[in-house]
Amino acid sequence: MPVNVISEGQQPNAAGDFIDVYQISYTVPPNPAPLTVNIPKSAGTQALQDAIAAINELTAFVEGVYALP
Amino acid sequence: MADADFVPSGAAIFGTPPVDVTALYVPTPAYVVRSLSQEERRRPTDGAIVPTIRVTFTVPGLPGVFSIIIDNYAFTHADPLFYMRERSYVIHGLYALPAQLPPYEEYAPGDTGVSAALLDAAEDASLAALGGVLG
Numbered sequence: 001m002p003v004n005v006i007s008e009g010q011q012p013n014a015a016g017d018f019i020d021v022y023q024i025s026y027t028v029p030p031n032p033a034p035l036t037v038n039i040p041k042s043a044g045t046q047a048l049q050d051a052i053a054a055i056n057e058l059t060a061f062v063e064g065v066y067a068l069p
Numbered sequence: 070m071a072d073a074d075f076v077p078s079g080a081a082i083f084g085t086p087p088v089d090v091t092a093l094y095v096p097t098p099a100y101v102v103r104s105l106s107q108e109e110r111r112r113p114t115d116g117a118i119v120p121t122i123r124v125t126f127t128v129p130g131l132p133g134v135f136s137i138i139i140d141n142y143a144f145t146h147a148d149p150l151f152y153m154r155e156r157s158y159v160i161h162g163l164y165a166l167p168a169q170l171p172p173y174e175e176y177a178p179g180d181t182g183v184s185a186a187l188l189d190a191a192e193d194a195s196l197a198a199l200g201g202v203l204g
Binding site: 001 | 113132133135136137138155158159160162163164165166167169170173
C-alpha cells in the first residue's frame with residue numbers, strides 16, 4: 001500500500017464550511033488505479049490514525065468492487 | 070546546511086499585523102519554507118476575523134509542496150516552529166504508511182528539526198513500502 005503522493009485541497013465539513021485537507025493518493029497492488037482519501041489537516045498528529053482508518057475502509061470497499069463477479 | 074550558517078534575507082518582518090518571521094525562513098531537515106501569504110480566517114468559536122499567515126513549505130526528501138496556516142498572534146504568543154515540525158512529522162508519517170513512525174512526543178521537546186531517529190524510521194518505512202511494490 002505505498003503512498004504515491006500527498007497533495008492539499010479543501011472539502012466541506014458537516015457544517016458546510018470548507019476545511020483544508022490532505023489528499024493522500026495510494027495504490028493497492030495488483031489493482032491498477034490509484035485511490036485517494038481526504039484527511040483534515042486540523043487533526044494534527046491524529047491525522048495519521050485517521051488516514052489509516054480511511055485507507056482501510058476505502059481499500060476494503062474497492063477490493064470488494066474488484067471482486068465482483 | 071547548519072542553522073548557524075544561514076543568514077535570512079531581508080524578509081524578517083512580514084504580515085498585518087507585522088510579525089518577525091526570521092526564524093521561519095531558516096531551513097531545517099524537517100522543512101524548508103518557500104513563501105508566506107497574509108490571509109484572514111473566521112474563528113469558529115465566535116466568528117471573529119483573525120489575521121493568519123499561510124506558510125508554504127517543502128519537506129526535504131519528500132515530493133510535494135505543503136502549506137500550514139499560522140495565526141499572526143502565534144508568532145508572539147506561541148512557537149510557530151513547533152507547528153512546522155509537527156506538520157513535517159505528519160507528512161513523513163503519511164508517506165510512510167502503512168508503517169507507523171514512533172510517536173511524535175518522543176522527538177518534540179527541544180528538537181530543532183526532525184531527529185535522525187525519525188528520519189531513519191521514515192526511510193526504513195519508505196524502503197519497506199517500496200519493497201512491497203517490487204516484491
